[in-house]
Amino acid sequence: MSDRTTNGLKACISSLDNIVSPSAAASGDALAREQVTLLSKYLKFLVQRVDLTRDRTRFELALYCRQGRRVGEALAEADTPDGQLSALVAEGERLLASAPARTQELESSIARLRMTISRIVRRLGGTDTELRHTVDDAVRETTRGMIDLQRSWFAPQAWEADPESIPALEGLLAAIPSS
Incomplete structure (x- = not known):
C-alpha cells in the first residue's frame, strides 16, 4: 500500500x-x-x-554526533572523558548506519546527545580553561550546520530578508555530515 x-x-x-x-x-x-x-x-x-522529514532528522543526528565526537575528543585530551557522551555518539552513529532505524529512534538519540552536550557545556561554563574554550569552539562550529538546516527548512515561509543567502535544502540533506 x-x-x-x-x-x-x-x-x-x-x-x-x-x-x-x-x-x-x-x-x-x-x-x-x-x-x-x-x-x-x-x-x-x-x-x-x-x-524530507526523515532526511532532516538524519542530518540533525549526524550534526549532533559530530558535535558529540568533537566535545568527547576535547574531554579525552584533557583526561576527563565522558563515557555517557561516547556511548551516545556511538549509538547515534549506529542508528545513522541502520537503514531501518525509525524516526522516533533518531529523534530520541538527538535529544539524549543534546542533553548530554548541554550538561557538559554547563559544567564547564564557570571555568576559564583551555578545555572550556575548545568545547565552546566545537559546539559553535557544528551549530553553524544546524542554523543552515533550520534556515533552509523554513525557507518556504519567507522569513529571511535575503533568501538568496539560504543554502539549498536538498543540497544540505544530500551531504549528511560525517563525524
Whole structure:
C-alpha cells in the first residue's frame, strides 16, 4: 500500500479552506479565522516538506554526533572523558548506519546527545580553561550546520530578508555530515 500522507494533508487543507474557514468567517470570530488560516498555512508548508522529514532528522543526528565526537575528543585530551557522551555518539552513529532505524529512534538519540552536550557545556561554563574554550569552539562550529538546516527548512515561509543567502535544502540533506 502506498503512502497517502500528502493526499491526506491536502484533503485537510481543502476542508479547512473550503468548509471551516468560511464558517469561521461567518461566525465573526476573529480568533477562529486567524487559527484556521494558520493551520492551513502550516499544513501547506508540511506538504512541501513531508517527504524530507526523515532526511532532516538524519542530518540533525549526524550534526549532533559530530558535535558529540568533537566535545568527547576535547574531554579525552584533557583526561576527563565522558563515557555517557561516547556511548551516545556511538549509538547515534549506529542508528545513522541502520537503514531501518525509525524516526522516533533518531529523534530520541538527538535529544539524549543534546542533553548530554548541554550538561557538559554547563559544567564547564564557570571555568576559564583551555578545555572550556575548545568545547565552546566545537559546539559553535557544528551549530553553524544546524542554523543552515533550520534556515533552509523554513525557507518556504519567507522569513529571511535575503533568501538568496539560504543554502539549498536538498543540497544540505544530500551531504549528511560525517563525524
